[in-house]
Amino acid sequence: MPTDPIALTADLIRCPSVTPEDGGALDLLAGKLSAAGFTCQRVDRNGTPNLFARWGDKGAAKTFGFNGHTDVVPVGDRAAWTTDPFGAETRDGWLYGRGATDMKSGVAAFAAAAIDFVTDTPPDGAVILAITGDEEGDATDGTTALLDWMAKEGEQMDVCLVGEPTCPNEMGEMIKIGRRGSMTARITATGKQGHSAYPHLAVNPLTGLVRLLDRLASYPLDDGTDHFDPSTLAIVTIDTGNPASNVIPAEAQATLNIRFNDEHTGASLTEWLEEEAEAVTDESEVAFRIDVRISGEAFLTPPGPLSDLVARSVEAETGRQPVLSTTGGTSDARFVKDHCPVVEFGLVGHRMHAVDERVCTDQIDRLKAVYLRILRDYFS
Structure with a gap:
């Protein structure tokens, strides 16, 4: 049967x-x-x-x-x-x-x-x-x-x-x-805490983080390949944990997810993220740590x-x-x-x-x- x-x-x-x-x-x-x-x-x-x-x-x-x-x-x-x-x-x-x-x-x-x-x-x-x-x-x-x-x-x-x-x-x-490959990057931006009325005395990590995220999200990763659609980058969360409206925080975090085609590898995209972060650090004095998890190539x-x-x-x-x-x-x-x-x-x-x-x-x-x-x- x-x-x-x-x-x-x-x-x-x-x-x-x-x-x-x-x-x-x-x-x-x-x-x-x-x-x-x-x-x-x-x-x-x-x-x-x-x-x-x-x-x-x-x-x-x-x-x-x-x-x-x-x-x-x-x-x-x-x-x-x-x-x-x-x-x-x-x-x-x-x-x-x-x-x-x-x-x-x-x-x-x-x-x-x-x-x-x-x-x-x-x-x-x-x-x-x-x-x-x-x-x-x-x-x-x-x-x-x-x-x-x-x-x-x-x-x-x-x-x-x-x-x-x-x-x-x-x-x-x-x-x-x-x-497609998949990777998640958790970005920690570190600045210097201060009073929001005196921003020149602080280093606002949010300013640097937003600038970095805009650079990443605005960058065309590729136009697709013979068998793959264009790669995508999505910002999925931004967090500060700051309850005070008059305090510039010392730290902020963001997470993004990249789905990538065979024009890239997890390693090449990680290198790109670090290069972009370094460029924003030079402009803003905000330091970045990027923790990457590659789910698959x-x-x-x-x-x-x-x-x-x-x-x-x-x-x-x-x-x-x-x-x-x-x-x-x-x-x-x-x-x-x-x-x-x-x-x-x-x-x-x-x-x-x-x-x-x-x-x-x-x-x-x-x-x-x-x-x-x-x-x-x-x-x-």
Whole structure:
């Protein structure tokens, strides 16, 4: 009997796996995969739950991998939900619950496809599922832990598909072949505190900080590249913590986020930020400290055999010819790309992380069909 991806999605939604809690999600998957002949191994690190599952021999001539996550973001205002966020209620063709879109449906679809594929048409090769419980969090002990463990154990995926939601509005319209880089810079401006009536006796850190932020926000980083949109810089907060209207503070902070294409690296942008800060220091006497966290570098899997395989399968099952894109935020593909070629394809994502998060049940069945066709064509 075919594995029902809708029922599996519902079972996963009922596992309250808000990062870093697992809620039983990975044990549920391990049980179903083990029953189908997969070798399953928990690869937990620093309390973060992860699951590695392989069907077929280690070191097989061909190995196809799937990657995804079962952890979800917090519910938010529970009273705003019209249903239990972990109840997995089906209503009018929609399955409701936290993680319904991002991305328990994707995990259920590729797990169901993998189980049916190896059961009905055992391939001459191996299928690997690398599933983490730490994608929505800091992502320091999730997919990275799985990849570290795989390298140590001699496990290798030849190619990998990440099942994140990729379609903006219609099922089948977009495949991700790369992602922009992402970095956050926290800027601390230090001056000299003083009375606001005597500004000449103080060094106002806000004046220097505003000047620096204007320089950064006004600078055109680039015009885009062959596969990427122009890079963007957003100022997300400015803070002083100063309750007094007659005091020039000694310190002020600001945070900005940069999403960058393959014309830049995190290091080159950090150097640019420091050069701009130094120039403003020379003008204003305000000193700056810049603390940078790089979430991921820009990367691209060039169009080729893997994206062609996925695109053909998507078009065959959905009737749409997908666009190859690098838009959106980050995903765990930024880690997988150091292991093997990787692309992403999944459901329509515009309801992820929202109140009353939900997924059209027909899409889950269709996604399983896409993944099943990909496996059949890859090993044919």
